Amino acid sequence: MGEWSCEVTAATFQLGKYGTELSSKSRGTIHLTGKHPDDPGRIDANYLGDPQDLKDLATGLSMARAIGNSVPLRPFTRREVAPGPISGAELERFFRDGLGTFWHQSGTAKMGHDEMSVVDGQLKVYGVDRLRIADASILPRVTTGNTMAPCVVIGEQAARFLQNERYEAEASESRAYEETTR
Numbered sequence: 076m077g078e079w080s081c082e083v084t085a086a087t088f089q090l091g092k093y094g095t096e097l098s099s100k101s102r103g104t105i106h107l108t109g110k111h112p113d114d115p116g117r118i119d120a121n122y123l124g125d126p127q128d129l130k131d132l133a134t135g136l137s138m139a140r141a142i143g144n145s146v147p148l149r150p151f152t153r154r155e156v157a158p159g160p161i162s163g164a165e166l167e168r169f170f171r172d173g174l175g176t177f178w179h180q181s182g183t184a185k186m187g188h189d190e191m192s193v194v195d196g197q198l199k200v201y202g203v204d205r206l207r208i209a210d211a212s213i214l215p216r217v218t219t220g221n222t223m224a225p226c227v228v229i230g231e232q233a234a235r236f237l238q239n240e241r242y243e244a245e246a247s248e249s250r251a252y253e254e255t256t257r
C-alpha cells in the first residue's frame with residue numbers, strides 16, 4: 076500500500092469516552108496487610124470519592140454531548156447512542172457503572188517537604204540511608220496526561236544522581252590520594 080488510507084466502517088464513534096478526568100481530586104489508599112514483604116498491599120482507588128470529580132465529569136459529558144449533537148456535526152452523525160439527556164442520580168449511576176481507569180496510580184511515596192513526603196529532590200528516602208525510589212510513586216501529584224514518559228524521566232534522573240555521586244566520590248578519593256602522595 077504506498078499511501079495512508081482511512082475507511083470509516085464503525086457505525087458509531089465516541090467523543091472522548093464521555094469525558095476524562097485527568098486531574099482527579101479523589102485520593103486512594105494503599106495499606107499493608109501484614110509484616111511479610113510478600114503480603115499483598117490492600118489498594119482502595121476510591122474512585123469518585125471526591126464529589127468534585129463527578130461534577131467535572133458531568134461538565135465534560137455535557138460539552139461532549141453539545142459537540143456531538145451540534146449542527147456542524149449533523150452530516151456525520153445519525154443520533155446520540157448514549158447517555159442522552161440524563162441528570163441527577165441517573166447521571167451519577169451512568170458514571171459509576173461505566174467508569175474506567177487509565178492506570179495512572181501514583182504518588183504513594185511523593186517527593187516533597189511536607190509531612191506526607193517520602194523522598195527528597197534527589198529521590199532519597201527521608202530517614203533511610205542509601206535508599207532511593209525511582210518510579211511513579213514519587214510523583215507529588217498525578218500528571219495531567221500519561222504517566223509512562225514521566226517515569227522514564229524519573230529513571231533517567233535517578234541514573235544521573237547515582238552517576239554524579241559516583242563521580243564525586245571518585246574525585247574526592249583521587250584528591251585525597253594526591254594529597255597523601257604530595
Ligand SMILES: Cc1cc2nc3c(=O)[nH]c(=O)nc-3n(C[C@H](O)[C@H](O)[C@H](O)COP(=O)(O)OP(=O)(O)OC[C@H]3O[C@@H](n4cnc5c(N)ncnc54)[C@H](O)[C@@H]3O)c2cc1C
Nearest residue numbers: 177178179180181209210211212220221222223224225226
Ligand atoms: C493496563 C495499563 C495500561 C497503561 N497504559 C498506559 C499508556 O498507554 N501510556 C502511559 O503513559 N501509561 C500507561 N500506563 C501507566 C504506566 O504504565 C505506569 O504509570 C508506569 O509503568 C509506572 O512505572 P513504574 O516504574 O512506577 O512501575 P512499573 O512500570 O509497574 O514498574 C515496576 C517494576 O518493578 C518490578 N518489580 C515489582 N516488584 C519487584 C520486586 N520485589 N523486585 C524486583 N522488581 C520488582 C515489576 O516487575 C516492574 O517491572 C498503563 C498502566 C497499565 C497498568
